[in-house]
Amino acid sequence: MAEVPAAPGVVIREVGPRDGLQNAKAVMASADKLAWIAAMAAAGLAEMEVASFVPPSAMPQMADAAEVTRAVRARHPGLRAVALAPNLRGAMNAAAAGAQAIVIPVSASEAHSRANVRRARDEQVAEVRRVVEWARDLGAGRPVIEAGISTAFGCSLQGAVPERDVVALARALAEAGADVVALADTLGYATPSHLRRLVRAVRAEIGPDRLGNLHLHDTLGTALANAMAGLEEGVRGFDGALGGLGGCPFAPGSVGNVATEDLVHLLEAEGVRTGIDLPRLIAAREVLRAGLPSEPLQGRVAAAGLPPTFRPAAGPVPDAKPAGPLAGIRVVEFSHMVMGPSCGMILADLGADVIKVEPGPRGDNTRRLTGAALGFFPTFNRNKRSLCLDLKRPEGAAAARRLVAGADVVLENFRPGAMEALGFGYAALSRLNPRLVYCSCKGFLPGPYEHRTALDEVVQMMGGLAYMTGPPGRPLRAGSSVNDIMGGMFGAIAILAALREREATGRGGLVQSGLFETNMVLMAQHMARAAIEGEDPEPFGDPAMRKPWPVYDVFAAAEPDEQVFVGVVGEGQWRAFCGAFGLDDLRDDPGLATMGQLAEARPRILPRVAQVFAGLPKAELMARLEALGVPFAPIAKPSDLFADPHLLASGGLLPVDLAGAEGAREPRAASAGLPALPVALASGRPGLRRQPPRVGEHGAEVLREAGLAEDEIRRLAETGILAGAA
């Protein structure tokens, strides 16, 4: 079985390159910082505070903040680069260097506020508001703005900090528009009960999703106990610094952060996944030591060595969220590729217990696909359990039938006839379990083509989508598995409808979803037009395609290689657009009064628009379009989306393990933020409860639940019928 890195249950943010270095006596060279950051990223740290954007005179250790941040963005696309900035100017510099999140410190203690940022607490709240307003104007691509409440648990200058002050400050910061508000124990005075009270109170005040990381210092040896208390309160983000570096130079008595390696050890040993390879993280201390030889490193685990009893966490990702509306529905999924797995993923994300049955010994072949299919497995198999069972051997088939006997749904997407040949067709399984809803995802629904196998590309070609996408005479498939994913989605809808029917009838039934028929949903609008006009529409890839709007195109911005799509699709929008971009003559032209006239006049309008846009930097152009309410978009590539502030701030990206992509030759990241289901339920966005399973990871537990005795399970494993479950 492939070695799989642990899956994150919490996200640890390494703050060593910022907080860790700001109190160091020596200045670490930029190249050494980058080598250290690379070593920590290689150990699986997915989020790092890489620099502080403060005047170099105040903190010479951070004079290279922009250079380091830029280099981190360029070298580590999967790493979330966070920066600290005390004010708007620092935030602007951080954003210009590519920081994806910016932490603005706000002290709960008035005395520390004046010492740290030379401003009163209320003035700093106003500064946060200014940063938020500036960031909003950036529109798409803006960094996430975090307010970090320092001295939240007491201050060496002021003494006690009343909890009500911290709660009121958190509210003020939320009202000022900070995306998240974090709590920092700058001096290390917190105790678990204090921390629990404050976490609860702040969360109650600003809402559960806006409470950010806990930032803990270890002055009195309480940091790990405090981290556990935070974890038990549902906090899922913690700061740490490798080697326990750090401390605030403007808070007398402040000593190091909790050592990241100690925090990882505790969490993993407690069964909480961090996604971090602890031995590699400990090894990264040597890279740190080489770059900063004069600084003593702390950390108990490194000093004592990893105990032989240590085992990294396994099992499900802990999740404070309830399982979802389909909790209690059990689905047995026989699938590969995209269509069946995406159907199962939708049900799993919504809370169903989805058990993916994979062929042995190496599991679903999709795990080993390469190239364009490299991401299939991790993308479509989260929140599922895996049972690796050879259905072609009678004992394996018998075990799977016992599982199916207690299931609500069976879902499959193999070649027509394959499930019947295994004895797992609808007729056989419905005899075994009359309440079973059985969903077949196939190339074609029943009819003359039903015996054919099919792929997305096949149905895009025969279904007109390739014609509609490419330039004339050059059919081009869409740049994603649109029919597979939508076909899976229609399968899930059919399953939900059948479950609803079952409530009334007590009986399940067969439902089917077809790739070709899915593609026809996409073609309907073009078929309608073809019927109305009596000829085939020209494809979208045809530069001469007749567009119904005056502006519906990609334009160049002032910078070379920067482009923005803009669509002006209403008469009111057109008037506002012309007014804002100095096209008053076009707006006032009586011959350009209707959308039809405007569409006809595109050859006259577009060069004028292109000329105006070519003089505007992309950020300014997008900010002006956003203010106008005109639809626009930057042109993103897949890797840009990991940093999209909207996706990041709205729970739109789930931290998914990529280990299931076994076809990867040199994986650059162990996990990545992959898109959540595109729906918001009353309970929030459906989240990640389980990482994509390892081959057969849950075999024994699933068979036990199906009623098999321990010796039956052992026999199946010994004979190789059950794989990966030992």
Ligand SMILES: CC(C)(COP(=O)([O-])OP(=O)([O-])OC[C@H]1O[C@@H](n2cnc3c(N)ncnc32)[C@H](O)[C@@H]1OP(=O)([O-])[O-])[C@@H](O)C(=O)NCCC(=O)NCCSC(=O)C[C@@](C)(O)CC(=O)[O-]
């Ligand atoms: C996709 C094809 C064409 C592949 O067709 P195929 O390669 O012939 O595979 P299959 O579906 O027949 O494979 C199933 C085999 O695995 C066996 N099997 C399965 N599970 C077990 C088990 N546990 N234990 C033992 N054996 C197992 C099963 O019994 C069968 O054995 P066989 O009959 O070959 O001896 C076909 O499956 C099909 O037409 N499916 C229906 C439509 C469909 O889902 N199409 C694929 C959609 S996703 C996709 O194609 C991605 C792509 C390429 O379109 C992406 C893109 O273009 O963007």
